[in-house]
Amino acid sequence: MEPATEHPGPPPASNRRSVVRTALLVLVLVGLVVGGLGSWWLSRPNVDELLESAEAAMRWKEFRDAQRLATAAARRAPDRADAWWLAGQAAGQRGAFEEAVRLYDRNPDNGSPVSRVADSRAAAAELLLYRLHRAEAAERQFRAALTIDADHASAGRGLSVLLAISGRRREAVQWIRRRIEAGDVTVDELNMLDAGGGTRYETDLMTACRKRAPEDPVALMGVAAESLRTHRFDEAVELSSLVMAQHRFPVVAEAVMGRGLLESDRFKDLLAWQRGLSDGAETDPEVWMIRGEYQQRFGAGTSAARCFWEVLRIDPDHRAANYRLAELLPGLKGTPAAEPFRVRTRQLQELKAINDRAADGGPTVSATIVRGKVELLRRMGRLWEAWGWVRVIARQASPPAWATELQRDLAAEVRRDPSRLVEPARNPANGVDLAEWSTGEWPAGSLASDTRTKDDQAGWPRFRNDASVAGVEMRYVNGGDPDRSGQQMFEFTGGGVAVLDFDRDGWPDLYFTQGSAWPVDLESTVHTDRLFRNLGDGRFADVTQAAGLSATGFGQGVTVGDFDGDGWPDLHVGNIGENRLYHNNGDGTFVDTTGVAGVAGDRWTTSSAIADIDGDGVADLYVVNYLSGSDVFTRMCRSFSGRSRMCQPFQFPAAADRLYLGQGDGTFADVTGSAGVDGVGGKGLGLVVAGFDEGSGRLGVFVANDTRANFLYRHGSDSQAGAMSLHENGLVAGAGLNGNGRAEGSMGVAAGDADGDGRLDLFVTNFLDETNTFYGGLGQGRFGDTTHQAGLAASSHNTLGFGTQFLDADLDGDLDLVVTNGHVDDYTRAGRPYRMAPQYYRNRGDGRFDLGVAEDLGPHFAKRYLGRGLARLDWNRDGRPDVVITAVDVPAVLLTNTTERSGHWLVLRLVGTTTHRDAIGAQVVVRADGKTWVHQLTAGDGYHASNDRRLLLGLGEYERVEELEVRWPRGRLQKFSDVAVDRELVVVEGRGLFSLPFDRSGFSAP
16 A cells, blocks of 8 residues: 555655655565575566656655656666656756756657657746746747647647747747637636737746846847837847847847837838848738838828738737728828728727726636627637637536537637638728838938927926925825825825916915815815915915815815806816815805705716806816726725735726706706717716817817726717717727727826917826827827827836826927826835826927926926826916926925026916807917917816916017917907017907006015
8 A cells, every 4th residue: 555545644754765765675675585686686676666666755755766766767768758757857846957857858759658758848848947047948848849749738838928928929829729729728828819918927037037048039039028018129129139140030029129219219220120121021010010100100191001001911900000090091082991990999999998807807707708708709700719718618617508509609610710810801901902002111201310499508497396485285185095005096096286266366376175084074174175365475375264165075186167157267176976066256255056056976076177068158067087886995906916906997887977068047957968978988087178170169078088098079060059969089089099009097188289280289198107198189180199209208108197287388489298297006016116206398399398307497306206186377477387286195286487598478368258258169379470379278177187277378589479369169250469478468259458467566486
């Protein structure tokens, strides 16, 4: 009887060792007794007996003895593959990895029934990769195993992972398909088939392999791919060149190098890259994608479209190519319809949302979620994946009946054309023929790497934090501890800030929303919103109590607008729970009219805007809501290591936005559903209300959504005052996704004509590892992602942006950009930044930006904190725009513009008469000596913020304005000639232009 049968658990190590040795000794003694030494040699333990003893030693974890016994058996019978296999197993178990690989390698491929050659090669590969960090040798062993047995499960899986982490995911497809056919495919393997899937492998492994063997081409390729993913473009170029020098993986290395060159604007090097491409590059979708993006950056739209079409002929589900074709085709003469590519883009977005929901379940795969995914994959013609997911469900203990039926149907469908991942009929590229279009010229345009038009000696804007000395003492309470890892969802958003002149004395005042301890106690007045009155002498006074604004609740964003048209700015405050609408009484006090107005709501409101959206002359209210769900305020998630962490937005349902139409009597009607807004959950955080359709006079709504496509609501052809019809067309307009066809973690929004072409541009801040996105206005209500061309990509990869605004701090006539940053939770243990410095970008003069440094901008730009809301104002009325910022972990910041060398300026306040009084959407055109500026008065103002409703216009060196033109939303046009500069003006619709004198003599600079 075996020892394992006699003992419930392994005996002590000393006992086990003696048992094994005793067994051998008994055999030896038996031999001696039988017939002396010679007879013993003839009857010595045979190979099977040695292997039996070795297996017993393995069971008792006596790996050294097991190795000796198995090796003895293997030497006696060199053709016994099972002996070499067992010896290798024992060596590996005792940590002798090099020795184990040598033993596995001695396993002969003799074709015997007991042969474990493929097992030995796969086991050696795993040791080489995970223990010895020799990636190239590991790949050889995996491939050797698969040459012997193409269906070897562990070898196929191991090779697939190695290919994926070394930048060669497409090459892994054939091995994953074998696992689908075998019926044992895993969720991670299926996710590898989807470039947008959720599988993430340990990429540090390639770094370890390169450290072990610096010239290992597999490791070099893996580190190069990871460098590209983490936006270390120069490093990616360098490493891929080392791979190419070894003549290994030429196409993959070429694609990584080309992407690195393109993303770092190394266009001259990119020309050399294009000339030196290998023949195989013509079949690589990434190479074609790089070509297309290069052509698009230099305005060659037709050639770009041809290149993107080539991408999709190879990879029908390439997100970026589908999205870019959907954007490009409508603007190209005689082109086929873009709708098939738009549909595919929507399907890919839907698939991403399903993947997110599936990932939330951890290792347990929801049959309900998978069924929806399978149905979508079938519509997309991705039958292999659909079959694989059904097989995963069919392996469950009690599979649903639909899985059995679908498994049979999909198997038949796949086998009709097993060579293709996507049915040709479902590839949108096969529905059009762009083969006659040129693939473009190289070079496509100017190759100058630096075409600055601004004098570098002109100096940078400079700012000073005057919050404390000016009396603005406000610190947000987020219901938790920002230094504690693992916050709840509501703790990250922070508070809002609004700029308003509530007493109409000409001096901008400040309103801050406040959070509270959690859970919220509405009766407690420990933490309330705050109103600071600008005294006009360099200080603010807290007048919250006197103004009747002791609001409690968990405050989020805030907006300003005259909702009843009485000439006094009112406030709408977004909360977690019921919102608040405060009516300005005109005597320095406010009254809560939420109940009467009918706009309380009961959701998680982040931002809002007051504007006349339906064009009837009465203000309306758009409310952006974030997340919902019964546990959205209580749920805490954990990392893979078990540490508490904040949950992710995809783990909760969206809270739908609300649209309220003003009735003209101080009340509102909820028209969310009838107006076309209801039913589209976006998880919104920021918004802008503006005239997106030039000349129409109608306002649209742009909403920045977190992990979902952004919304752009515009009026339909049947829309009219009193019966408004909005259509969401962010995807069609080119502002729903980034240029790669991906939804991002969008937060803040800035709106303005930053590139000087007279069209409204949008800048959206996004999550860490995503770039912020600059949507350049293209006219006719369309936008294009020109982030890279604007120079705003590289510097935002490692930041998580919240509030942002365009402003012309040096008054040179070009809109600069300011961003406040900070992570949502503390991931510093994972090497992620938490607190972050704000950023200021100076406009070169052509819509391209340079990032400033604290040495130039002022010491505040060196400080790291958790910035949130950001608004623009001129609090000291010196004509230079200032900034106010809210944060989670530090008091509010009031950045006073102290720039010494600045240009001339105008401050305009617009007052509507037939148009709603706030005149949101009004456009101002300024002309001076051949120079033209276009500005628009917008509402919403991004994340949790409301800007100064006066337009602050920089004029540079121009000392007079030849013509000032105001285009009112309802169509009225007013022109004024020979306007003096460096002053504040009021333009009243249909009446005239008035200078607004004011006295700064009592102002004392902090």
